[in-house]
Amino acid sequence: DVKVTQSSRYLVKRTGEKVFLECVQDMDHENMFWYRQDPGLGLRLIYFSYDVKMKEKGDIPEGYSVSREKKERFSLILESASTNQTSMYLCASSGPVLNSYEQYFGPGTRLTVT
Protein backbone atom coordinates (compact mmCIF):
# COMPACT_ATOMS: atom_id res chain seq x y z
CA ASP A 1 0.00 0.00 0.00
CA VAL A 2 1.17 3.48 -0.86
CA LYS A 3 2.59 5.35 2.09
CA VAL A 4 3.64 8.93 2.74
CA THR A 5 4.47 9.67 6.35
CA GLN A 6 5.18 12.95 8.10
CA SER A 7 7.26 13.17 11.24
CA SER A 8 4.71 14.94 13.42
CA ARG A 9 0.93 15.40 13.38
CA TYR A 10 1.05 18.43 15.68
CA LEU A 11 3.89 20.80 16.45
CA VAL A 12 4.10 23.94 18.56
CA LYS A 13 7.11 26.20 18.14
CA ARG A 14 8.15 29.66 19.28
CA THR A 15 8.80 32.62 17.02
CA GLY A 16 12.38 32.59 15.79
CA GLU A 17 12.94 28.86 16.25
CA LYS A 18 14.29 26.72 13.43
CA VAL A 19 11.73 24.09 12.49
CA PHE A 20 12.22 20.85 10.56
CA LEU A 21 9.31 18.99 8.99
CA GLU A 22 10.18 15.56 7.65
CA CYS A 23 8.43 13.55 4.97
CA VAL A 24 9.17 10.00 3.89
CA GLN A 25 7.62 8.03 1.02
CA ASP A 26 8.03 4.34 0.31
CA MET A 27 6.93 4.29 -3.34
CA ASP A 28 10.27 5.10 -4.96
CA HIS A 29 8.71 8.28 -6.39
CA GLU A 30 10.88 10.83 -8.14
CA ASN A 31 8.78 13.86 -7.30
CA MET A 32 8.06 15.22 -3.84
CA PHE A 33 6.14 18.33 -2.82
CA TRP A 34 5.50 20.52 0.19
CA TYR A 35 2.22 22.45 0.48
CA ARG A 36 0.58 24.53 3.10
CA GLN A 37 -3.17 24.53 3.53
CA ASP A 38 -4.95 27.59 4.89
CA PRO A 39 -8.70 28.27 5.16
CA GLY A 40 -10.09 29.85 2.01
CA LEU A 41 -6.80 29.47 0.15
CA GLY A 42 -6.64 25.75 -0.50
CA LEU A 43 -3.26 24.10 -0.94
CA ARG A 44 -0.38 26.29 -2.00
CA LEU A 45 2.88 24.87 -3.25
CA ILE A 46 5.97 25.87 -1.26
CA TYR A 47 8.70 23.78 -2.91
CA PHE A 48 9.01 20.63 -4.94
CA SER A 49 11.81 18.27 -5.85
CA TYR A 50 12.04 16.09 -8.95
CA ASP A 51 15.21 14.26 -7.97
CA VAL A 52 17.71 13.87 -5.17
CA LYS A 53 19.41 17.19 -4.40
CA MET A 54 17.16 18.95 -6.93
CA LYS A 55 14.57 21.49 -5.87
CA GLU A 56 12.38 24.16 -7.36
CA LYS A 57 10.44 26.98 -5.78
CA GLY A 58 6.69 26.85 -5.77
CA ASP A 59 4.35 29.78 -5.33
CA ILE A 60 5.21 30.73 -1.75
CA PRO A 61 8.85 29.77 -0.98
CA GLU A 62 9.68 32.83 1.14
CA GLY A 63 10.72 31.89 4.66
CA TYR A 64 11.21 28.22 3.76
CA SER A 65 13.97 26.00 2.47
CA VAL A 66 14.06 22.30 1.62
CA SER A 67 16.48 19.42 1.58
CA ARG A 68 16.42 16.17 -0.37
CA GLU A 69 19.50 14.07 0.33
CA LYS A 70 17.79 10.73 -0.28
CA LYS A 71 15.08 9.82 -2.77
CA GLU A 72 12.58 8.80 -0.12
CA ARG A 73 12.97 11.79 2.18
CA PHE A 74 12.05 15.45 1.67
CA SER A 75 12.49 17.96 4.48
CA LEU A 76 10.92 21.38 4.86
CA ILE A 77 12.86 23.87 6.97
CA LEU A 78 11.57 27.06 8.53
CA GLU A 79 14.79 28.98 9.20
CA SER A 80 13.19 31.35 11.69
CA ALA A 81 9.56 30.53 12.40
CA SER A 82 7.04 33.34 12.39
CA THR A 83 3.41 33.44 13.46
CA ASN A 84 2.24 33.76 9.84
CA GLN A 85 3.70 30.31 9.22
CA THR A 86 1.10 28.77 11.49
CA SER A 87 -0.64 26.39 9.12
CA MET A 88 -1.29 22.81 8.06
CA TYR A 89 1.68 21.45 6.10
CA LEU A 90 1.15 18.63 3.64
CA CYS A 91 3.77 16.56 1.90
CA ALA A 92 3.06 14.67 -1.31
CA SER A 93 4.91 12.47 -3.76
CA SER A 94 4.34 11.36 -7.35
CA GLY A 95 6.08 9.40 -10.10
CA PRO A 96 7.31 8.03 -12.42
CA VAL A 97 7.63 11.10 -14.60
CA LEU A 98 5.34 9.99 -17.41
CA ASN A 99 2.52 9.20 -14.98
CA SER A 100 3.27 11.80 -12.38
CA TYR A 101 0.06 13.74 -12.14
CA GLU A 102 -1.42 11.68 -9.34
CA GLN A 103 0.00 12.83 -6.03
CA TYR A 104 -0.09 10.84 -2.81
CA PHE A 105 -0.35 12.89 0.34
CA GLY A 106 0.78 12.41 3.89
CA PRO A 107 -1.59 13.07 6.81
CA GLY A 108 -0.29 16.58 7.40
CA THR A 109 1.48 18.43 10.20
CA ARG A 110 -0.46 21.11 12.07
CA LEU A 111 2.18 23.69 13.00
CA THR A 112 1.44 26.44 15.49
CA VAL A 113 3.99 29.22 15.96
CA THR A 114 3.50 31.28 19.11
Next chain:
Amino acid sequence: DQQVKQNSPSLSVQEGRISILNCDYTNSMFDYFLWYKKYPAEGPTFLISISSIKDKNEDGRFTVFLNKSAKHLSLHIVPSQPGDSAVYFCAAVYNFNKFYFGSGTKLNVKP
Protein backbone atom coordinates in the same frame (compact mmCIF):
# COMPACT_ATOMS: atom_id res chain seq x y z
CA ASP B 1 -4.29 35.72 -7.59
CA GLN B 2 -5.78 32.24 -7.46
CA GLN B 3 -5.62 30.41 -10.76
CA VAL B 4 -8.07 27.75 -9.64
CA LYS B 5 -11.25 28.71 -7.83
CA GLN B 6 -13.98 26.80 -6.09
CA ASN B 7 -16.62 29.39 -5.39
CA SER B 8 -18.86 27.23 -3.21
CA PRO B 9 -17.30 26.60 0.18
CA SER B 10 -20.01 24.10 1.07
CA LEU B 11 -22.73 21.94 -0.45
CA SER B 12 -25.45 19.89 1.19
CA VAL B 13 -27.17 17.04 -0.67
CA GLN B 14 -29.64 14.33 0.23
CA GLU B 15 -28.44 10.72 0.08
CA GLY B 16 -29.18 9.15 -3.31
CA ARG B 17 -29.28 12.47 -5.17
CA ILE B 18 -26.63 13.97 -7.40
CA SER B 19 -23.80 16.10 -6.01
CA ILE B 20 -22.25 18.61 -8.40
CA LEU B 21 -19.04 20.32 -7.40
CA ASN B 22 -17.69 23.12 -9.55
CA CYS B 23 -14.29 24.54 -10.28
CA ASP B 24 -13.13 27.42 -12.51
CA TYR B 25 -9.63 28.16 -13.72
CA THR B 26 -7.92 31.04 -15.48
CA ASN B 27 -4.74 29.61 -17.01
CA SER B 28 -5.22 28.12 -20.48
CA MET B 29 -1.88 26.30 -20.14
CA PHE B 30 -3.28 23.76 -17.73
CA ASP B 31 -3.20 20.36 -19.39
CA TYR B 32 -4.45 18.06 -16.67
CA PHE B 33 -7.08 18.33 -13.97
CA LEU B 34 -7.68 16.29 -10.85
CA TRP B 35 -10.13 15.99 -8.00
CA TYR B 36 -9.04 15.08 -4.49
CA LYS B 37 -11.12 14.15 -1.49
CA LYS B 38 -10.07 14.99 2.05
CA TYR B 39 -11.43 13.65 5.32
CA PRO B 40 -10.61 15.44 8.59
CA ALA B 41 -7.18 14.63 10.03
CA GLU B 42 -6.12 12.90 6.81
CA GLY B 43 -4.23 14.03 3.73
CA PRO B 44 -6.10 14.46 0.43
CA THR B 45 -6.61 11.32 -1.62
CA PHE B 46 -6.82 11.20 -5.39
CA LEU B 47 -10.31 10.65 -6.75
CA ILE B 48 -10.46 11.15 -10.51
CA SER B 49 -8.67 13.07 -13.24
CA ILE B 50 -9.09 14.29 -16.80
CA SER B 51 -6.73 15.32 -19.52
CA SER B 52 -7.34 18.61 -21.32
CA ILE B 53 -7.86 16.71 -24.58
CA LYS B 54 -11.01 15.08 -23.18
CA ASP B 55 -14.30 16.51 -22.01
CA LYS B 56 -15.49 13.68 -19.79
CA ASN B 57 -14.07 10.93 -17.64
CA GLU B 58 -16.10 8.45 -15.64
CA ASP B 59 -15.18 6.14 -12.78
CA GLY B 60 -18.07 4.39 -11.12
CA ARG B 61 -20.25 6.95 -9.35
CA PHE B 62 -17.83 9.77 -10.17
CA THR B 63 -17.75 11.71 -13.44
CA VAL B 64 -15.62 14.71 -14.23
CA PHE B 65 -16.61 17.12 -16.99
CA LEU B 66 -14.29 19.64 -18.60
CA ASN B 67 -15.45 22.67 -20.56
CA LYS B 68 -12.28 24.24 -21.91
CA SER B 69 -13.96 27.16 -23.61
CA ALA B 70 -15.54 28.17 -20.31
CA LYS B 71 -12.47 27.12 -18.30
CA HIS B 72 -14.79 25.15 -16.07
CA LEU B 73 -14.52 21.76 -14.42
CA SER B 74 -17.19 19.87 -12.53
CA LEU B 75 -17.40 16.67 -10.53
CA HIS B 76 -20.66 14.72 -10.46
CA ILE B 77 -21.33 12.11 -7.82
CA VAL B 78 -24.32 9.87 -8.49
CA PRO B 79 -25.82 8.58 -6.30
CA SER B 80 -24.39 10.46 -3.34
CA GLN B 81 -23.71 8.49 -0.19
CA PRO B 82 -23.09 9.65 3.40
CA GLY B 83 -19.51 8.34 3.13
CA ASP B 84 -18.91 10.90 0.38
CA SER B 85 -19.11 13.67 2.98
CA ALA B 86 -15.67 15.31 2.85
CA VAL B 87 -13.86 18.32 1.48
CA TYR B 88 -13.25 18.13 -2.27
CA PHE B 89 -10.36 19.96 -3.91
CA CYS B 90 -9.92 20.46 -7.61
CA ALA B 91 -6.40 20.83 -8.96
CA ALA B 92 -4.95 21.88 -12.28
CA VAL B 93 -1.50 21.07 -13.63
CA TYR B 94 0.90 22.16 -16.34
CA ASN B 95 4.47 21.08 -17.04
CA PHE B 96 3.54 17.98 -14.99
CA ASN B 97 4.70 19.52 -11.74
CA LYS B 98 3.06 22.95 -11.56
CA PHE B 99 0.07 22.12 -9.42
CA TYR B 100 -2.60 24.63 -8.42
CA PHE B 101 -5.38 23.75 -6.03
CA GLY B 102 -8.74 25.33 -5.36
CA SER B 103 -9.83 26.30 -1.87
CA GLY B 104 -12.10 23.26 -1.48
CA THR B 105 -15.82 22.55 -1.20
CA LYS B 106 -17.17 20.81 1.87
CA LEU B 107 -19.79 18.26 0.82
CA ASN B 108 -22.34 17.04 3.33
CA VAL B 109 -24.50 14.12 2.25
CA LYS B 110 -27.50 13.78 4.53
CA PRO B 111 -28.92 10.31 5.22
